[in-house]
Amino acid sequence: MKNTSRSLLVYAFIYLGFLYIPVLFLPLFSFNNSMYFSFPLSGFTFEWYREMFRNEAMHQSLFNSIRVGGFVALFSTILGIFGAKAITRYRMRGKKPVLAIIMLPLVIPEIIVAVALLIFILQAGGSLSLLSVALGHVLLCVPFSIAVLISRFEGFDQSMEEASADLGENSWWTFWRVTFPVVLPGIVASLLLCFTISFDEFIVAYFLSGTEPTLPVYMWNQLRFPKLLPGVLALGACILLASFIVIAFAEWIRQRNNNMALRQSLASMTSKIR
Amino acid sequence: MDHIKILSVSKCFGEVIAVNDVSINIKKGEFFSLLGPSGCGKTTLLRLLAGFEMPDKGEIIIDGIEMNGVPPHQRPTNMVFQSYAIFPHLDVTANVAYGLRKSGLSKAQITQRVTEALELVKLSGYEARKSNELSGGQRQRVALARALIMRPKVLLLDEPLGALDKKLREEMQIELRTLQEQIGITFVFVTHDQEEALTMSDRMAVMGDGIIQQVGTPREIYEQPVSRTVATFIGNINLLEGIVLSRSSAALSVELPIFGKVEIRNSGPGRAVGETVSCVIRPENLSIGASPTDSSIGVILQRSAYFGKSTYFIVRAEDSSIEITVSMQNSRVAPQAGSHLWISWDSSDLVILDE
Ligand SMILES: Nc1ncnc2c1ncn2[C@@H]1O[C@H](COP(=O)(O)OP(=O)(O)OP(=O)(O)O)[C@@H](O)[C@H]1O
Numbered sequence: 061m062k063n064t065s066r067s068l069l070v071y072a073f074i075y076l077g078f079l080y081i082p083v084l085f086l087p088l089f090s091f092n093n094s095m096y097f098s099f100p101l102s103g104f105t106f107e108w109y110r111e112m113f114r115n116e117a118m119h120q121s122l123f124n125s126i127r128v129g130g131f132v133a134l135f136s137t138i139l140g141i142f143g144a145k146a147i148t149r150y151r152m153r154g155k156k157p158v159l160a161i162i163m164l165p166l167v168i169p170e171i172i173v174a175v176a177l178l179i180f181i182l183q184a185g186g187s188l189s190l191l192s193v194a195l196g197h198v199l200l201c202v203p204f205s206i207a208v209l210i211s212r213f214e215g216f217d218q219s220m221e222e223a224s225a226d227l228g229e230n231s232w233w234t235f236w237r238v239t240f241p242v243v244l245p246g247i248v249a250s251l252l253l254c255f256t257i258s259f260d261e262f263i264v265a266y267f268l269s270g271t272e273p274t275l276p277v278y279m280w281n282q283l284r285f286p287k288l289l290p291g292v293l294a295l296g297a298c299i300l301l302a303s304f305i306v307i308a309f310a311e312w313i314r315q316r317n318n319n320m321a322l323r324q325s326l327a328s329m330t331s332k333i334r
Numbered sequence: 335m336d337h338i339k340i341l342s343v344s345k346c347f348g349e350v351i352a353v354n355d356v357s358i359n360i361k362k363g364e365f366f367s368l369l370g371p372s373g374c375g376k377t378t379l380l381r382l383l384a385g386f387e388m389p390d391k392g393e394i395i396i397d398g399i400e401m402n403g404v405p406p407h408q409r410p411t412n413m414v415f416q417s418y419a420i421f422p423h424l425d426v427t428a429n430v431a432y433g434l435r436k437s438g439l440s441k442a443q444i445t446q447r448v449t450e451a452l453e454l455v456k457l458s459g460y461e462a463r464k465s466n467e468l469s470g471g472q473r474q475r476v477a478l479a480r481a482l483i484m485r486p487k488v489l490l491l492d493e494p495l496g497a498l499d500k501k502l503r504e505e506m507q508i509e510l511r512t513l514q515e516q517i518g519i520t521f522v523f524v525t526h527d528q529e530e531a532l533t534m535s536d537r538m539a540v541m542g543d544g545i546i547q548q549v550g551t552p553r554e555i556y557e558q559p560v561s562r563t564v565a566t567f568i569g570n571i572n573l574l575e576g577i578v579l580s581r582s583s584a585a586l587s588v589e590l591p592i593f594g595k596v597e598i599r600n601s602g603p604g605r606a607v608g609e610t611v612s613c614v615i616r617p618e619n620l621s622i623g624a625s626p627t628d629s630s631i632g633v634i635l636q637r638s639a640y641f642g643k644s645t646y647f648i649v650r651a652e653d654s655s656i657e658i659t660v661s662m663q664n665s666r667v668a669p670q671a672g673s674h675l676w677i678s679w680d681s682s683d684l685v686i687l688d689e
Pocket residue numbers: 347350351352370371372373374375376377378379526
């Protein structure tokens with residue numbers, strides 16, 4: 061018994077190391093005062109961070125990615141809400157095939173989607189821009205958004221919406237006063253998920269971004285110029301830190317809510333005993 | 335005056351006919367129960383009244399207004415859901431006040447109304463609780479207060495006591511009935527528990543397979559069931575097939591197994607001599623003894639079942655394999671299976687079914 065748990069522990073450490081040690085090279089080399097990634101480290105420097113703050117093009121691409129990610133998160137989640145609500149709430153013909161078509165981008169290789177979109181946009185006389193990237197990303201993100209939201213919609217008692225209607229609210233107010241607050245955690249999850257997917261998506265962005273690169277596309281371009289690469293590393297390290305802070309914060313909020321619920325139920329229990 | 339009129343209403347879900355040509359009139363201020371086995375269409379009928387479903391055929395008139403096409407939020411009805419449907423993101427006060435957004439009342443007036451409603455359902459002091467901090471009975475009261483605060487003309491209740499344990503349930507039955515008498519509005523109450531329907535209702539309807547089997551007071555339903563479905567669904571009953579020997583305007587003379595030739599009051603449709611009829615008698619209307627009386631019949635005890643306040647004896651006649659059940663309260667005898675006993679009855683307790 062003890063042996064299995066120890067070997068499991070070892071396994072877990074190896075697993076985590078395998079996952080995260082490569083990632084940790086990023087901040088490590090971002091403080092190394094050499095352009096080349098090799099051991100031994102040659103010395104400590106903030107140069108690359110200074111470089112990062114000076115690099116206008118990089119700022120622009122970061123800003124592009126954030127804009128695209130924000131748009132994609134919002135738009136995909138709104139579509140996801142409509143889709144998930146329709147799928148879970150209405151009886152309709154051909155629901156299964158429609159759902160299958162919506163979910164299709166999950167299984168089609170991205171490169172195919174990217175090429176298809178490129179051909180389509182050029183044929184249709186459109187031009188490549190951040191908007192085309194964003195629309196491509198929406199296509200990729202809607203299935204994820206719907207999947208996250210369906211479970212949330214399915215998990216709540218439909219008679220709550222009926223109760224709201226029964227108490228005099230039309231469907232619009234019922235949505236705002238009952239459905240929305242109840243599915244809110246799912247909406248937040250969908251926003252975060254879609255933003256993340258869009259933020260680090262490369263293939264579609266590479267094909268559709270035209271002259272305005274998103275951050276992954278910009279980084280990829282920099283790989284050709286070793287001189288610029290450490291600046292990218294510094295930015296990567298910053299993004300890593302930012303994601304870490306966001307996740308820690310989200311977890312802290314979740315814990316706090318749990319604790320609050322726990323404390324309240326304890327309070328109600330003790331008041332009952334008294 | 336009829337407060338609710340249900341006129342030949344039908345509702346299908348694909349192949350399933352959930353409600354089949356139902357007509358019921360419910361009076362103002364009445365406690366009316368819909369009773370029937372699971373899946374017989376009770377909830378569907380209630381949802382038709384609330385407006386969550388629209389009838390395929392027929393019409394519903396509530397308080398003199400034709401309801402076809404009127405959505406739930408514009409009907410003078412409120413509903414207490416089987417699952418209670420308490421809003422989980424709101425506390426008790428916000429749940430109860432939910433329907434008052436458009437009422438035009440001031441904050442103070444709303445607080446006042448909430449306080450009154452919570453007092454009515456005996457839930458004062460729970461204003462700030464969230465729904466996950468309430469017990470089943472408390473949630474049920476919140477659902478009730480939330481509906482009552484709207485001052486509906488009709489309150490619809492879908493098995494509101496179904497999720498409660500027996501003791502709490504019996505308490506709530508009394509409270510609910512008292513509450514209804516206190517506020518005087520029409521209650522339409524769905525249940526599949528026959529005892530609940532019998533003890534609480536002014537009148538009730540027994541449903542089976544989407545069809546109304548019988549409408550009447552609990553006493554009528556219990557003592558004068560018209561069909562086999564009603565007779566067997568409500569309580570324990572003995573069902574016997576007999577042949578009509580002769581008839582007069584007031585009574586039928588019927589030959590029954592075990593009982594022999596009996597005179598039964600003739601209330602239903604005309605019966606021909608020689609026709610087979612179904613007769614029923616309640617176990618508690620039969621009495622059992624260890625020695626014969628002038629009108630008793632000898633039987634053999636098959637087995638008995640003890641239920642605390644009463645004991646059921648299952649007996650058969652010596653020359654027949656048909657079993658009948660007799661119940662006795664406070665029986666002091668504990669006869670062995672196989673012993674000879676004597677049963678007697680009053681023929682006015684025998685009822686001929688219409689079908
Ligand atoms: N939305 C629906 N879609 C399809 N069939 C339905 C729907 N609602 C009800 N039914 C069917 O209609 C019939 C009556 O259902 P209903 O819910 O009215 O029964 P009930 O008497 O309330 O039963 P219970 O006591 O189990 O609640 C059932 O056969 C049920 O399967």
